[in-house]
Amino acid sequence: MTPHLRRATRRRVTAIAAAGVLLAGFVSAAPVQAADTNLIVNGGFEEGLTGWFVNNGNATDAATLTPTTDAYSGATAVHVTNRATTGSGPMQDLSGKVQAGQTYALSARIKYDNPESPATKQFFATMHYGGGTYTNLVSVTATRGQWAHFNGQFTIPASQGVSTARLFFETPWTSNPASDPNLHLMDFTLDDVSVVGAPPPPPASKTIEVVGKLPGEHNPLIGHKFGADGYGFVHDGRVYMYMTNDTQGYAPNPTTGVSPGINYGDINQITVISTTDMVNWTDHGEVPVAGPNGVAPFTNNSWAPGMAKKVVDGQEKFFLYYANGGGSSNVITGASPIGPWTSERTSTLIDGRTPGAEAVAWKFDPAPFVDEDGEPYLYFGGGPASTSMPAAERFNNPKNLRAIKLGEDMVSTEGTAAVVDAPVAFEAAQVFKRDGKYYLSYSSHFGGNDFGGNQTPLPGYPGGGQIGYMISDDPMSWPKETYAGVLFPNQSQFFGTGTGGNNHQSVFEYEGKYYFTYHAPTLNKRINGNTTQGYRSPHIQELAFNADGTIQQVVGTYAGVEQVRDFDPYRVFEAETFGWSKGIATVKIDGGSAEFGGSAPNLVVRDIDNGDWTALSSVNFGAGAGSVTANVRPLVAGGQIQVRLDELTGPVVATIPVDSTIGEWTELTAQLDGVSGVHDVYFTYSGPAGADLFELDTWQFTAATAELPVTATVQTRCIGGTVYLAVQARNGHDGPVDIELETAYGKRTVAAVAPGANAYQQFNTRTATVAAGSATVRATGSIDGRTVTTTHTVNHPGATCGA
């Protein structure tokens, strides 16, 4: 279902509702609209400091907020002390609540009591729109010791970006407030804050409604979100891809479906996906790396991640490096490849203070490499060449990349950065090691004034937007002589019009094969055709080497790499694991992951409409599936999940009516018959049009109960006046089975009974009379590689042996 159709349906529903209102009243001539809403949470501070924090727009801003009973109304207000700047005051984040072009009424009560302060003082209510953009909204001049009333309106200009909008209260700016703290930095008390206006807009849908990754193809890796600058990382048998969250600023126009071009400044999250088969990828959601609510709030952006693990102080840790915009690079620390995440630093790792990096224009794109001896390195840098060099050198050898040693803690650098003299280099240095040689790959620039004006590269040097590489014996030594060629041409050579922008690559080894990651706006192209907006998608190709260690140039394909193993359905696995999908989105909810553990983020599949589907590639059902269980939260009545084999229109092998209580997570199960062997599996969703049907957390298939063909008999026998129980079991299976024979008179286990052979034991009851009873026969063997135990209970009659 496309957003257009859905929206039209909604509009029709709204019109009917409006007609009803008009018929009932006929009093209001005004268009029906939602009532104005107070957007402030806990404006009266009756819930303490909930929703409030100290303005942190500048590093120097600081203050202490304390609830106080000196309130204008109610029991509590907030008292602001220890103010470091004029901007130091209580702040509330209204991002996503206020809208450009709207007018709001602002009311608040403020008071100051410092007898050393002037008799009157002006205060501002100010909005921080991110970066260095501040707008004073409403002011009031207070009289010392009396409550003053902010009471005004403000209109947000239609042109104002509001992705960040944070309201705070302050005194008028001056550059050196500490020169007269009583005048500029007096304590004050604030109460009864309200901002009333249009209610927060429903978030516009970012859901990608087209099929972005076509069934049968393996590139792009995912079709439900974007992801750029992918960095492949292997841990514990699993491949992780860390990516710039290109989806963060993606905002398709509800009518045209076209988003404004990508704005890297919007991006402060890293997207993580993982797989064990290279085709079915699990979405782990976004790491909130930078920005006011990020793991490292002293950074604003997170682009171009790099990942490494190292045992530090006896503990295995995971280090996620990222570009904080173009100016610096930083690192956060994970307890696992998917977190939880902490920041060990309070300032950026690579910046203008880094020795040897002074001449690097863009101190970004950090890529870590831990050598076999445990020695860690970081590669970074890019951007315009130093103008001190001749034009030809600026173009061919811009010397804008760097290598530096990392400290043993992985969150510090050691010594001076060394120049990586990569020909025509732009950015994205990354290093891997193979057969004792170090390989550094990088992205090439597009020429222009930044690189001494347009020129023809030296023979063999890369053209624009290609991936070149170097081979060295020393991870810190990369003279231009180590250049080895172009490893990947410009992506547009393979993916055509609408692609061809920057690229960013990594190489990783998984189960003996080398893989090459890169990006291309192929999903963007599937959504918008040849006019793309720069939203990039992750791709992977296999990397092959020549006998002399050089790399065979990679060919970009939609086919991608081969699936390296079948998908195992007989376990609880996340529903946000997709071979392919259509029209769905994912969202993080509370709680841990059923598959990845309590401290891993818990994502669910959402925005499931009638006709949407998700699919898994090459699922191995072995001898046969018995049931499928979905953990699902119904949002409307009448939803259904169909399970189909091999193709979207393939036969339905199970149907799960999603008929449980609306709004509650429930496990629903359907039986499966006759599903065995390897199949692609399509989950297709149906229900009322125009509604989100349900959310999905996990799937679980169970195998059909397989039985070992073991037959058992039990006889009573009289020998020497005593009753014996003779218990016999025959193995009719095609492999050996262990058989346990158990009666009230003893137990006997016979290991590895051959096919066609028997387990037999005659148990002495030591009495002349036994009552009717039973023997239990347990056979344990392997069916299709799975261990199965089959139990029979065999009855015997009572018996008496005559003397």
Add this chain to the structure above:
Amino acid sequence: MDTGKRRQLLAAGAAVGLLAGAVAVGSPAFAEPGDEAGVEVTVEIEEIREPGVLAMSVAADSVMLSEDGSTLLVRQFTGTLPTVTVTDTRTPDEVPEGAAWAVLGSATDFVGDAEQAPIGAGHLGWKPKLIDGGDTGLVSEGEEVVTVLDEPTQPGNNVGLVDQELLVSTFDSGAVTPGEYTVDADLFLRTPADVEAGAYTSTLTLSLFE
């Protein structure tokens, strides 16, 4: 019913079968008058087929137990039962439907040679060990029987060899014949530590039933 009787019955059955086997006679001859006619009389007599038998043999008629594994509380004397062989030369059709053979054993009290107090048969246990049971799985050794000084290892099996205990059996004689099956057993005599020194003798009787 013991095997001796059973064996007689089986022999009788085999004899009936032999009577039913015909003597072969040649075809009638024709002769002209005055001819000398000779009639060749031939007969083929089949070898009398011995009926198969089910029998048991024991490799030796005595075993000496020697002290091994004694503790402060219990003295233990061990040995190995001489190999017992059950041989069945019957054809499957000679075996009555549902028949199943079994060898049981019981021991007498150990009697001293110098008027020591006897040691009850309950102090002698065994653990039968199948040496060759064929590959059907239908011949198996009996369960371990422990002594009156032990905790039971199977329900009620700490009784020693006072009564007949199972050494080896088959689930179905017809399914395992013809064949030769062998079994022995670990023997262990466990006495209190204060048992009187001296030589003792017991007789362990093995019986084949079917």
